[in-house]
């Protein structure tokens with residue numbers, strides 16, 4: 102059945118990817134995008150079309166969908182209640198996919214994070230409620246990392262917001278609070294909903310591409326910056342200790358697999374209130390990631406050290422810089438978190454089986470590091 106689908110966050114990674122796939126399948130998409138340019142009136146439209154074409158790789162399909170009225174782009178800022186309340190959708194909708202979110206995690210951005218993730222979800226729930234068809238469903242995109250500091254196994258169920266929970270950052274807290282808000286609103290209004298929780302999203306398989314290199318890539322960027330900064334005339338490497346445990350893991354999942362799993366699940370018409378951890382069946386070892394980084398960076402030799410080792414021998418200046426770059430990512434590198442996937446498996450019959458072997462990882466890491474090197478060279482920052 103072809104559906105009319107409201108999408109937020111269409112200029113971001115997963116929103117752009119999913120919207121492109123939905124348009125390819127023939128669905129109608131109405132997207133909400135913001136504009137921060139006061140100069141260009143249709144900047145939000147241009148940005149949306151660029152992200153969509155870049156990801157779907159099909160500019161003609163995007164242009165045609167726009168001409169046919171199967172793609173409608175409306176200007177709206179999800180953090181601003183008036184901006185969303187003023188929107189009039191051209192038709193009633195069968196589904197809303199709410200991707201838009203602030204992915205920042207620094208305390209200085211807490212206000213912006215709360216507005217985007219809490220005020221934002223409330224505004225989009227109200228918009229969905231105003232324009233939904235009788236059987237419409239609200240799909241909230243959360244994160245698998247909602248468990249905070251104390252949860253080691255993340256279940257596929259909404260965890261009640263509780264003041265005893267302790268979070269690594271405001272992003273985590275607001276994503277869990279938003280899940281609670283979606284559940285409460287939907288139950289009050291007798292409205293269908295489901296929640297998808299991707300783990301750490303990496304680029305598309307075979308191309309490595311993303312619209313925004315956020316999350317996992319910010320850590321790579323910190324290594325790359327230091328690698329440029331610590332280049333020595335004699336070509337020797339600087340040894341730096343990095344706090345983690347080589348056997349700790351991260352759950353990385355390519356964006357096309359995130360989309361494929363979500364689409365497969367939605368097509369099975371899951372019961373309202375379902376929660377799905379969209380994760381990779383195979384975790385990636387921190388030790389494997391750092392081995393690849395070491396072989397790719399010419400000026401650094403990173404060595405994993407324990408917290409105790411740093412207590413015995415405090416960080417030197419360069420190690421402090423590295424730790425600063427990783428400030429808010431460190432908890433994830435020092436916490437072993439597992440995710441249940443029973444609901445995904447029971448809904449899809451299989452779940453996710455592709456293991457990210459070191460060769461795949463090398464491809465992803467090098468794709469991004471090369472991209473950064475091209476950028477630094479183009480800006481002339483690099484010293485020969």
Ligand SMILES: NC(=O)c1ccc[n+]([C@@H]2O[C@H](COP(=O)([O-])OP(=O)(O)OC[C@H]3O[C@@H](n4cnc5c(N)ncnc54)[C@H](OP(=O)(O)O)[C@@H]3O)[C@@H](O)[C@H]2O)c1
Nearest residue numbers: 110112113114115178179180200201202244299302313316
């Ligand atoms: N990337 C990951 O590793 C990951 C992992 C787990 C879960 N998730 C979740 O997946 C969803 C999408 O993530 P992503 O990686 O695609 O993020 P992204 O690339 O950073 O995109 C975020 C999107 O949200 C939009 N947005 C933010 N604030 C907005 C506002 N006030 N009004 C309107 N639009 C606003 C952005 O628009 P602009 O272009 O205008 O900024 C952009 O389209 C998020 O809910 C995130 O929490 C992501």
